[in-house]
Amino acid sequence: MTEPLTREPASRKPILQVRNLVKHFPLTRGILFKKEIGAVKAVDGISFDLYAGETLGIVGESGCGKSTVAKLLMNLEQATSGEVFYKGEDITRLSGRALKAVRRNIQMVFQDPYTSLNPRMTVGDIIGEPFDIHPEVAPKGDRRARVRELLDVVGLNPEYINRYPHQFSGGQRQRIGIARGLALNPEIIICDEPVSALDVSVQAQVVNLMEKLQDEFGLSYVFIAHDLSIVRHISDRVGVMYLGRMAEIGTDTEIYEHPTHPYTQALLSAVPVPDPQARERRERIILTGDVPSPANPPSGCRFRTRCWKAEERCAQETPLLAVPSVFAGSDSPAAHESACHFAAEKDVVGSASVDAA
Amino acid sequence: MTVTDERTGAAAPVSTTPLLEVRDLHVEFHTRDGVARAVNGVDYSVNAGETLAVLGESGSGKSVTAQTIMGILDMPPGRITQGEILFHGQDMLTMSAEQRRKIRGRKIAMIFQDALSSLNPVLSVGYQLGEMFRVHQGMSRKQARAKSIELMDRVRIPAAKERIGDYPHQFSGGMRQRIMIAMALALEPELIIADEPTTALDVTVQAQVMDLLAELQREYNMGLILITHDLGVVADVADKIAVMYAGRIVETSPVHDIYARPAHPYTKGLLRSIPRLDQKGQELYAIKGLPPNLTRIPGGCAFHPRCPMAQDVCATDVPLLHPVGAERGSACHFWKETIGD
Ligand SMILES: Nc1ncnc2c1ncn2[C@@H]1O[C@H](COP(=O)(O)OP(=O)(O)OP(=O)(O)O)[C@@H](O)[C@H]1O
Ligand SMILES: Nc1ncnc2c1ncn2[C@@H]1O[C@H](COP(=O)(O)OP(=O)(O)OP(=O)(O)O)[C@@H](O)[C@H]1O
Ligand code: SF4
Ligand code: SF4
Ligand SMILES: [Mg+2]
Ligand SMILES: [Mg+2]
Numbered sequence: 001m002t003e004p005l006t007r008e009p010a011s012r013k014p015i016l017q018v019r020n021l022v023k024h025f026p027l028t029r030g031i032l033f034k035k036e037i038g039a040v041k042a043v044d045g046i047s048f049d050l051y052a053g054e055t056l057g058i059v060g061e062s063g064c065g066k067s068t069v070a071k072l073l074m075n076l077e078q079a080t081s082g083e084v085f086y087k088g089e090d091i092t093r094l095s096g097r098a099l100k101a102v103r104r105n106i107q108m109v110f111q112d113p114y115t116s117l118n119p120r121m122t123v124g125d126i127i128g129e130p131f132d133i134h135p136e137v138a139p140k141g142d143r144r145a146r147v148r149e150l151l152d153v154v155g156l157n158p159e160y161i162n163r164y165p166h167q168f169s170g171g172q173r174q175r176i177g178i179a180r181g182l183a184l185n186p187e188i189i190i191c192d193e194p195v196s197a198l199d200v201s202v203q204a205q206v207v208n209l210m211e212k213l214q215d216e217f218g219l220s221y222v223f224i225a226h227d228l229s230i231v232r233h234i235s236d237r238v239g240v241m242y243l244g245r246m247a248e249i250g251t252d253t254e255i256y257e258h259p260t261h262p263y264t265q266a267l268l269s270a271v272p273v274p275d276p277q278a279r280e281r282r283e284r285i286i287l288t289g290d291v292p293s294p295a296n297p298p299s300g301c302r303f304r305t306r307c308w309k310a311e312e313r314c315a316q317e318t319p320l321l322a323v324p325s326v327f328a329g330s331d332s333p334a335a336h337e338s339a340c341h342f343a344a345e346k347d348v349v350g351s352a353s354v355d356a357a
Numbered sequence: 358m359t360v361t362d363e364r365t366g367a368a369a370p371v372s373t374t375p376l377l378e379v380r381d382l383h384v385e386f387h388t389r390d391g392v393a394r395a396v397n398g399v400d401y402s403v404n405a406g407e408t409l410a411v412l413g414e415s416g417s418g419k420s421v422t423a424q425t426i427m428g429i430l431d432m433p434p435g436r437i438t439q440g441e442i443l444f445h446g447q448d449m450l451t452m453s454a455e456q457r458r459k460i461r462g463r464k465i466a467m468i469f470q471d472a473l474s475s476l477n478p479v480l481s482v483g484y485q486l487g488e489m490f491r492v493h494q495g496m497s498r499k500q501a502r503a504k505s506i507e508l509m510d511r512v513r514i515p516a517a518k519e520r521i522g523d524y525p526h527q528f529s530g531g532m533r534q535r536i537m538i539a540m541a542l543a544l545e546p547e548l549i550i551a552d553e554p555t556t557a558l559d560v561t562v563q564a565q566v567m568d569l570l571a572e573l574q575r576e577y578n579m580g581l582i583l584i585t586h587d588l589g590v591v592a593d594v595a596d597k598i599a600v601m602y603a604g605r606i607v608e609t610s611p612v613h614d615i616y617a618r619p620a621h622p623y624t625k626g627l628l629r630s631i632p633r634l635d636q637k638g639q640e641l642y643a644i645k646g647l648p649p650n651l652t653r654i655p656g657g658c659a660f661h662p663r664c665p666m667a668q669d670v671c672a673t674d675v676p677l678l679h680p681v682g683a684e685r686g687s688a689c690h691f692w693k694e695t696i697g698d
Contacts, residue, residue, distance in 0.1 A: 061559040061560075061561060061562075062530065062558075062559050169647050169648065170415070171647070172647075199414040199415050199586060199648075200414070200586065200588070200627055200630050200631065201414060201626060201627065201630050201643060201644035202414075202643075203630070204630040204632075204641040204642060204643035204644075205643040207632075207641055208640045208641055208643060211640070226559065226560070228560070229631065229632045229633075230632055232632065232634070232637070233632035233636070233637055233641065252637075266561060267560060267561060270560045270561045270563070270564040271560050271589065272560075272563075272564075272567075272587060272589025272590045272592065272593045273589055273592060273593070274588040274589045274591075274592050274616065274628070274631050275592055275616060276592040276593075276595075276612045276613050276616055277613070277616075278592070279592070279593060284564060286561075286564055286565060286568060287561050287565070289515075290529045290531060290532060290562075291529065
């Protein structure tokens, strides 16, 4: 379907380009006369590219805006400002038929396999539902056959077509969600915590399936998750979000082995390592304090209230997401985009020992 | 029995009776689809100052066992059909209700997974903490309040004095979980059962909460039963591990041995499914098949339909917990082969 990918970024084409994307949810008070008293700055100026055939992982703490980004990419939420270019066209401005055409190519798989499927619909109806909106993909007579094919692709028995969601386990339900996401032959699938609700053993089955389908159909994934080891396994590049902004973005090696943003360093050091030997060796950065409210984020660098390196400048000047000047022109893996005034490498022992098994 | 834990060394208190011991516990639920055998002969024990991690996939009976210990099992549909729960050697299932009440909630406390739903949304955090002291220790409002502030300080809620009147929704997830820990600690229990205490939290907050729990445990020399499915958290804090599958303990071991050399194919499969760096770009190892239906648990070894090592005998004979060295056990006919390769 797609030509083989070379790993050279220069020769790769972005399929999705996100520029200064902003989503503010208004905070109102009063019942009759709603007065706007502020806004939750859920996503506050995010830019990144998604290349054809790659997986971009997005990680970050609860409430940092990951799901909101996903919904903005799907155009399920109206952006406050900013652009999302799909093959050069800004989809935040599309409506009607043009939007429908684009939507066909960008699909979503949701977190919760227990609640995201309608319990009253059969599996066949759930997977075939997108054909109601896009009948051109599968003419009426072909639908059942197409649904059976999709069931087969995701490793479910096509005979199960008339069963209901409650008759399936969590992992099987997530497969149903993936089959529905594939129904319209999309190019991009946005996965919002697709395996977070599953057990380790079932998680591995679903991740393997997703990788297989990517190879087979040349799909591009945005993979949102809070399990950093799963994200590393599946991603080509990883973006780290904090409080509505992107703190750091780079290839998986750049982020996991050469993080330069203090937040990424803290995040990686806090990941529990499945190796009791590492207990004593690990040097963890325990962050103090709680994540500030996105309705009232700190000035300057959003991470400064918890950052051990914060200085005066961090409160005044917002650090931009760019290759830090200290690394400019260097071909070290530390030379990737990081939004910190004092970006520097730090050996994060915990993350390094994951591979020591 | 003079089993001293070598790793915790001299510091480990040596006592002949464990703080808590569960023996051959069986619990079933009567459901529309039949009898679900959720717990099928669980044995585990924990000493003062020790952390036992209970591991296993969703539905393996971890929480039901804990609920039975705490006396909060839904009965009906739940039914305890067999077994003993010994606290300092005394069976809680046969003692008088009066005696039991003195233990549960006071000497054994529980922390639940979802802090928001286990706190009452219409009462202030301070009131709910204070209630522990008013009800159990007959303190006055004023005394209880002072105690509550002290506890909130202890679990590091900043500006405890000012925040004592706040409601649960005004606290972050991590802070709410710390309030739950404070409540569990209020009466200085000897044993804490923590059921997925950090599953709903972020890694950075999770690290804060687990550190706090470990520190307080040391300070009070409490026993801790930590229920989780996070193999990383277990490696970080546990002294010993009990792995559950289909309502039974399939492997028990000190923490170091099990990660290095699992003695049960299920444990081995779990450990192998963790993504590792050197496997990037390859398929993850996945245990094949599905968790068993508890109304129709496979005969013989319950794991046999999914086990890569299964032989004919596995479908017919239930494997007992074979001793593997002094402190370990594996409920597998072929534990030697499992540990060997
Ligand atoms: N419809 C909405 N109205 C008001 N606030 C919202 C709405 N949706 C999200 N938010 C807020 O926006 C912020 C970002 O939410 P989002 O769901 O994107 O976070 P997330 O990173 O996906 O978190 P999690 O890891 O918990 O899923 C949160 O503070 C959330 O409360
Ligand atoms: N009140 C109840 N009525 C009927 N069945 C129940 C009840 N409580 C638990 N069960 C069943 O008992 C089995 C064991 O449940 P339990 O909650 O102990 O699992 P668990 O190991 O804690 O799993 P998880 O990791 O998902 O929390 C499950 O199959 C569950 O459906
Ligand atoms: S800009 Fe300042 S506060 Fe922000 S991460 Fe860098 S050092 Fe810390
Ligand atoms: S007893 Fe047989 S089926 Fe069960 S775990 Fe051992 S080898 Fe596998
Ligand atoms: Mg989300
Ligand atoms: Mg449970």
